[in-house]
Amino acid sequence: MFCCCIFLAVSLLHSLCHFHVSGYDPSCTEYPVFTPSALVVKYGDPANVTCVVCQKDCSGDVSGLEHTVGKVSQNGTTMFWTVDRLTEWGISLQCYYTNDAGNQCTSILNPTLYQPPESVSISFVNHTEMMFENQQYTLQCSVQNVAPVQSLTVTFYRGNTALGHLQSNSEQKKPVNETFTLNITPRREDDGAQYWCESKLELRPAGPQRPPVVTSEKLPAIVHYGPELNEPPNPDVITITEGDTLHLNCSSVGNPSPSYTWTLPLNSSPSYSGSVLTIKSVGFEHEGQHICTVSNTVGTVTKEFNIDVQISSIPYIIRGTLLGVLVLVGLSLGCYCKRKQRGNYKLSKIIVIDRSTPTAYKGAWTSMLLSVLLSVHYRHHLANKLWARRFFLLTNVFSFSFSQRNYLDTMLSCYLFLVISLMISFRDVRVSASGSSCTENPVFTPSALVVKYGDPANVTCVACQKDCSGDVPGLEHAVGKISRNGTTMFWTVDRLTEWGISLQCYYTIDAGVQCTTVLNPTLYQLPESVSISFVNHTEMMFENQQYTLQCSVQNVAPVEKLNVTFYRGNTALGHLQSNSEQKKPVNKTFTLNITPRREDDGAQYWCEAKLELGPAGPQRPPVVTSETFSAPPVYYGPELNEPRNPDVITVKEGDTVHLNCSSVGNPSPSYTWTRPKNSSSSYTGSVLTISSVGFEHEGQYICTVSNTVGNVTKEFNVDVQASIPNSAAFPWIWIIVGVSVAVLSVLICVLCCLFYKQNRKGSYNLKDVLRFPMRTALPLQNCENI
Known part of the structure; x- marks a missing residue:
């Protein structure tokens, strides 16, 4: 019997070696784990998720996965939830197990079901006409049927510049329509700009690697602003020399294009309506105030020009010099003849004036010097007055008529009188050199002309800057009409539709040479359509293999100004240009090789056609974009x-x-x-x-x-x-096991001994067996009664 007790104790001890002791705690020490931990699914797509109920051995516990849609399969403590097409909004998955204490440990997974917008549109709030500079307007971006709206980010753009990012504060899970607004204050530089908005579902990190993006159409804006002068104000007085050319520049910018009105001095030329007033040869009648008024439907500005005309000294110096030469020739001839009569005709004494020189010649010499000095020094006050010229004539007549003694003196006086009178009377003589080559060429304003197909156009040509009124200027043109004001010509056309036209402005100089300037207007037409696709490929793509994108631009001109950019999302992939010189509208296709990566799965490709028309073209180059193309x-x-x-x-x-x-x-x-x-x-x-x-x-x-x-x-x-066992719990486990085995062994031995002793004496009352003796032994008769 004792051996049986020992065998029982050893067996129990061996069994307890595999016993794990854990303290009782009503809270859960671990929770079920979902894989993936977050689930993002597009509306209508399949979905699946795995749940490991518990990491320890809990196969005997009660576990499960609650779901409203889909189906669940189980492998031990791992459960698999799948659904072929997820269309239920706001579903929740609960994975749980019940621990030994009877507590249910649960993890909840709320899948995010999303739907990209059906459409995105942009417009102005309560505004359909033109806009004005520095006034506030409201843009609105309407996003239709999108979910979840709290993950939606809307960005407003002007061209390629982001104006602002907005998000919704709604917590609605199902698809909704949402409108976002942004206040803008346009400037004149924004005239012709294109506004658009972009909606993006930010579903990371569990969502698509490329967030779903939908963009609106482009909304062009027309900004009106008042005239503003291109050049700063003029000085108080503009001083110019008589006979020079004067340009009064009143050019300005404004939208709509401004008109010009000039207020000129009373005795000046008739009215003028251009931006630059050109006076070919300034006279004293042009002296005074010129006022330019620039106006459009938005506002008006004025610019004043105060002109002071001064006499040029160069013509009078030339006149005085010629007068002196002629007088000296006459005097020399007279002195030569006089001295020859006297037998003294040495050449060295011809032009010498001494005591023998007649008084008439001395008076003529004095009158000539006085005339030249007065005409040069007092030219502004005397030389331009009729009485001043008469004074010079009378002075000469008096000088040459004084003390006339013979026929030769009289003839010489008449000669000098004629020369002096002729030089003073021709006060407006101009000295100019003529040659066979052009010293200047006609000037077009503007120097380069860029016009949209079907729009009106105009240009001004100044044939020559100097006094070429006697020449034959002209402007050759194939379309439009010409008006003329002196040597300035104005070409206008109401609707320009001719491709490859040329304007030739010219004048003919004295030598019969024609001086010409040619202007070739650039006529452009925006593409009718822009589309993007893959070349000979419609199915799936493979990573690290090469494919070809093509961007087709329809009916665009001039194609040599066209710049095409390929995009993947908002990333530019490449810029291409055409080498064609065709002026008329053509269809053009541009190709670009790409090598997709796995991150490009589901990427959206598009292309942009931009006409780079240079500084003379629109401030915002015309842009047309293709639709967004979702790649295979x-x-x-x-x-x-x-x-x-x-x-x-x-x-x-x-x-x-x-x-x-x-x-x-x-x-x-x-x-x-x-x-x-x-x-x-x-x-x-x-x-x-x-x-x-x-x-x-x-x-x-x-x-x-x-x-x-x-x-x-x-x-x-x-x-x-x-x-x-765990090293930290090892001593306690063995202490508990040892104490339990010892107590159990002692108890079994005591029971066995007492039972055996009583049985041997013939008394085996169980009450007595289990009762420990105190001081006296049990009576023997009790054993006999059992």
Whole structure:
């Protein structure tokens, strides 16, 4: 019997070696784990998720996964939820198990179901006509049927410049219509700008790698502003020399284009309506104030020019010099004749004036010097007055008529009188050189002309800057009409529709040479349409293979000014230009080779056609964009998420082990596991979970991941070791086990001894057996009565 007790105690001790002691706690020490931990699904797409209920051995507990749609399969403590087409909004998945204390440990997964906007549009709030500079307007971006709206970010753009980012404060899960507004204050530089908005669903990190983006159409804006002068105000007085050319520049900018009105001095030329008033040869009648009034429908500005005309000294110096030469020639001739009569005709004494010189010649010489000095020094006050010229004539007549003694003196006086009178009377003589080459060329304003097909156009040509009124200026043109004001010509056309026209402005100089300037207006036409597609490809794409994008631009001119940019999302992929010199509208196709990566799966491609027309063209180059083209799926082979495992995975008996073979690939890869012979049946998930490892699980596990592109394998070598209690809990476990075994052994021995002793005496009352003797032994008769 005693041996039986010892055997029982040893067996109990051996069984308790595998007993794990844990303190009682009403809260959960672990919770179910979802994989993935966050789920984002597009409306109508399939979905699946895995839940590992618990990591420890809880196979005997009550576990489950609550769901309203889809179906659930289970493999041990791992559950798999799948749905073929998710269309329910606001669903929730609850994965749970019940622990030993009866508490339910639950994890909740709320899948995010999203739907990109059906449409995005942009407009102005309560405004359909023109805009004015420095006034406030409101843009609104309307997004239709989008979910979830709290993940939506709307960005407003002017051209390629972001104006602001807005988000909704709604928490609605189902699709809704949402409107976002932004206040803007346009400037004149924004005239012709294109406004648009972009809606983006920010669903990261569990959402698509490329957030779903939908853009609105482009909304052009027309900004009106009052005239503003191009050049600063003039000085108080503009001083100019008589006979020079004067340009009074009143050019300005404004929208709509401003008109010009000039107020001129009373005795000046008739009215003028251009931006630059040109006076070819300034006279004293042009002296005074010129006022330019610039106006359009928005406002008016004025500019004043105060002109002071001064006499040029150069014509009078030339006149005086010629007068002096002629007088000296006459005097020399007279002196020569006089001295020849006297027999003294040495050439060295011809022009010498001495005592023998007649008084008439001395008076003529004095009158000539006085005339020249007065005409030069007092030219502004005397030389331009009629009485001043008469004074000079009378002075000469008096001088030459004084003391006339003979016929020769009289003839010489008449000669000098004629020369002086002729020089003073021709006060307006101009000295100019003529040659066979052009010293200047006609000038067009503007110097370069860029016109949209069908729009009106005008240009001004100043044939020559100098006094060329006697020449023959002209302007050759194929369309439009010409008006003339002196040597300034104005070309206008109400609707320019002729391609490749040329304007030739010219004048003919004295030598018969024609001086010409040619202006070739640039007529442009925006593309009728812009489209993007792949060349000879409509199905899926494979990573690291080359494909060709093509951007087709229809009916655009001039094509040599066209710049095409390819985009993937908001990233520019390349800029291309045409080498054609065709002026008329043509269809042009541009191609670009791309090599997609896995990150480009689902990317949106588009292209932009921009006419770069230079400084003479619109301040905002005309732009037309294609629709957004969603690329086919980018397929790539499986790639493991985690690195290779160590050669051997050591795990203790009874523990839980996770063999992670998860990978990425497109299409989604499938998993095949090769397990040890003694192990369970086959498994097809990405993570193989063994809740309680036993020695039968020891061996090699091979995971094969494959899709239509390729396959990879991953090996797991599992080594199972006997479980050893935790080092921290080891003394307490053995103390408890030892005390329990000792108490149990003593109790069994005492019972056995007492039972055996009483039985041998013939008394085996159980009450007496279990009752410990105090001071006296039990009576023997009690044993006999049993």
